[in-house]
Amino acid sequence: MTDSEFRSGFVCFVGRPNTGKSTLTNALVGEKIAITSSRPQTTRHTIRGIVHRDFAQLILVDTPGLHRPRTLLGQRLNDLVRDTYSEVDVICLCIPGDEKIGPGDRWILDQVRRMAPKTKLVGIVTKIDKVSKDALAAQLVAVSKLLGSEAEVIPVSAVSGEQVELLVKVLAELMEPGPAFYPDGELTDEPEETLMAELIREAALEGLGDELPHSLAVVIEEVREREGRDDMLDVHALLYVERPSQKGIVIGKGGRRLREVGTVARKQIEKLLGTKIYLDLHVKVAKDWQRDPKQLGRLGF
Numbered sequence: 001m002t003d004s005e006f007r008s009g010f011v012c013f014v015g016r017p018n019t020g021k022s023t024l025t026n027a028l029v030g031e032k033i034a035i036t037s038s039r040p041q042t043t044r045h046t047i048r049g050i051v052h053r054d055f056a057q058l059i060l061v062d063t064p065g066l067h068r069p070r071t072l073l074g075q076r077l078n079d080l081v082r083d084t085y086s087e088v089d090v091i092c093l094c095i096p097g098d099e100k101i102g103p104g105d106r107w108i109l110d111q112v113r114r115m116a117p118k119t120k121l122v123g124i125v126t127k128i129d130k131v132s133k134d135a136l137a138a139q140l141v142a143v144s145k146l147l148g149s150e151a152e153v154i155p156v157s158a159v160s161g162e163q164v165e166l167l168v169k170v171l172a173e174l175m176e177p178g179p180a181f182y183p184d185g186e187l188t189d190e191p192e193e194t195l196m197a198e199l200i201r202e203a204a205l206e207g208l209g210d211e212l213p214h215s216l217a218v219v220i221e222e223v224r225e226r227e228g229r230d231d232m233l234d235v236h237a238l239l240y241v242e243r244p245s246q247k248g249i250v251i252g253k254g255g256r257r258l259r260e261v262g263t264v265a266r267k268q269i270e271k272l273l274g275t276k277i278y279l280d281l282h283v284k285v286a287k288d289w290q291r292d293p294k295q296l297g298r299l300g301f
């Protein structure tokens with residue numbers, strides 16, 4: 001560090017699917033997700049995790065993927081992405097050490113540059129435990145060429161932990177001096193219900209094709225302590241789809257698929273909350289919810 005001033009700010013990881021963004025987030029934040037419902041005025045974005053060090057605090061924020069803005073939802077998501085890209089202090093483009101730079105990487109870089117020309121950019125070469133020194137050197141040169149000479153490029157392995165702390169230092173140096181935004185110990189401020197809905201949505205989409213993701217929304221209707229028991233929660237959730245045919249897909253033959261989804265999601269939520277839950281899932285058709293501002297509001301978009 002160039003001085004001893006505490007620094008804090010917002011970071012967002014972008015990159016193609018499977019480039020190691022989530023694994024790196026977990027490596028930076030640590031395993032435990034502490035949930036609180038405090039939400040300071042400093043951000044409207046979903047926080048994935050907070051990295052606390054004695055010299056800095058980095059707040060890792062999420063962006064939804066970019067969409068072709070064909071629907072109102074697509075437009076709102078793109079607006080959200082644009083806001084996030086322009087409001088964070090640093091955007092990190094993740095590219096794996098063991099894959100050639102491709103059109104997907106260039107497209108994302110292009111979007112970032114267009115949407116947020118002023119935001120600082122850092123290249124992260126991920127999964128370096130998978131490549132030889134020579135291959136890594138070549139990849140660093142390639143990524144550096146892609147991003148231009150002003151951008152720093154940092155190689156890391158989230159799996160071995162190699163260089164992860166160096167990355168924290170480099171990111172911290174790019175932040176303005178300032179106090180921590182969150183008290184120590186708070187790792188994410190995402191409301192519990194959003195996380196629960198996300199886990200259910202993830203389980204429901206597992207193994208399905210491309211069409212459904214944009215048509216499925218999950219709303220937590222009710223969370224209640226089981227009467228007479230303080231170690232069990234009843235969680236009622238609604239899965240909204242746009243068409244009756246999609247309802248059939250989600251539910252599966254004789255309800256089998258939905259039961260499986262329930263089991264997977266329940267285990268995840270129990271891990272998250274550290275308590276037993278009973279998970280009740282229902283599927284509803286809300287025709288064209290993506291195009292209807294009222295329904296979008298209700299579904300949290």
Ligand SMILES: Nc1nc2c(ncn2[C@@H]2O[C@H](COP(=O)(O)OP(=O)(O)OP(=O)(O)O)[C@@H](O)[C@H]2O)c(=O)[nH]1
Nearest residue numbers: 016017018019020021022023127128130157158159
């Ligand atoms: N060997 C190795 N594997 C890694 C590393 N980081 C991630 N992976 C693996 O790469 C795969 C993708 O990692 P993710 O963290 O899910 O990637 P992502 O970019 O978050 O993917 P999306 O959520 O699809 O955007 C997983 O199988 C990880 O286990 C790493 O540092 N080393």
